[in-house]
Amino acid sequence: MKSMFQYFAAVACVAALTACGGGSKAPVAVVVVQPAFKLTDTVVGTGAAPKAGDIVVINFTGYLYDLTKADFKGAKVESSVDTGKPASPFTVGLGAVVVGWDQAILGVAPVAAMKIGGKRTAILPANLVYGAASRAATGIYPAIPANSPMVYDFELVDVIPGVTIPNVPPLPTLQKADTLIGTGATASAGQTITANYALYLYDGTRPPDYRGPQVSSNIGGTSQDFVLVDGKVITGWIQGVPGMQVGGKRTLIVPPDLGYGAVAQTGIPANSTLIFDIVLVGVK
Numbered sequence: 001m002k003s004m005f006q007y008f009a010a011v012a013c014v015a016a017l018t019a020c021g022g023g024s025k026a027p028v029a030v031v032v033v034q035p036a037f038k039l040t041d042t043v044v045g046t047g048a049a050p051k052a053g054d055i056v057v058i059n060f061t062g063y064l065y066d067l068t069k070a071d072f073k074g075a076k077v078e079s080s081v082d083t084g085k086p087a088s089p090f091t092v093g094l095g096a097v098v099v100g101w102d103q104a105i106l107g108v109a110p111v112a113a114m115k116i117g118g119k120r121t122a123i124l125p126a127n128l129v130y131g132a133a134s135r136a137a138t139g140i141y142p143a144i145p146a147n148s149p150m151v152y153d154f155e156l157v158d159v160i161p162g163v164t165i166p167n168v169p170p171l172p173t174l175q176k177a178d179t180l181i182g183t184g185a186t187a188s189a190g191q192t193i194t195a196n197y198a199l200y201l202y203d204g205t206r207p208p209d210y211r212g213p214q215v216s217s218n219i220g221g222t223s224q225d226f227v228l229v230d231g232k233v234i235t236g237w238i239q240g241v242p243g244m245q246v247g248g249k250r251t252l253i254v255p256p257d258l259g260y261g262a263v264a265q266t267g268i269p270a271n272s273t274l275i276f277d278i279v280l281v282g283v284k
Helices: 002-015 099-106 235-240
Strands: 038-043 055-065 073-079 119-124 150-160 175-180 192-202 211-217 224-227 249-254 274-283
Antiparallel strands (some): 055 073, 055 150, 192 211, 192 274
16 A cells, blocks of 8 residues: 555656656656567458559558557557548659558568558558657547557558669760850860850669759859869860860760769769760850
């Protein structure tokens, strides 16, 4: 009886810190015990299995993880089943929803990917779901506290194969193509030129011009001077600009060894192939 009284007294102190002389103490953070990631098939499907990049259609129901329940399913917090129709299709394997959904649907060895018609229960620690983010109560569903592990029931309804764009590797040598022949003075190695340019990373999945993210550009702005000598510009320019005439436009595809090589630059990863669109404004 004495120990039980001490327990209730301790609880009372937590609820009213000032009454117990603890008003100046910071509240103790609640540590949520995270379960291990686990996948369990309740129905093995017989249809196609998705791969990363495919579009999937699923039914799902999500529950807060509850260690006191035999199936660990606590309060239901979200569900497509309750709407009477599957969830909106999404691309799996790219983090389009949460990482835990990707891993549950695509499987993690030794568990294989789901197949159409299959049903799977996934126990997901918080870092694979919403992490430190919380969600307020919505409609019929209670709130999802921060750092909440979850339990999901998934049903794979359909798989739509993703479109695979072949990755065209860049050629290992400098490529140059004039899109407009100038009529003015001709640039030579060692000279100072005035030019406008746009720089892109090469992306082999973006035919036909293979331009990836733009890194920098002064097209439409103030022209810049460049000296076509080693140490002032990359080798790709020293080899690729000579022969241009003022007023001309030229595209250079510069392999890494003629660009910045293994040294990363701002916005340019190491060993990047570069694409330059160059407009020659003047030769000095």
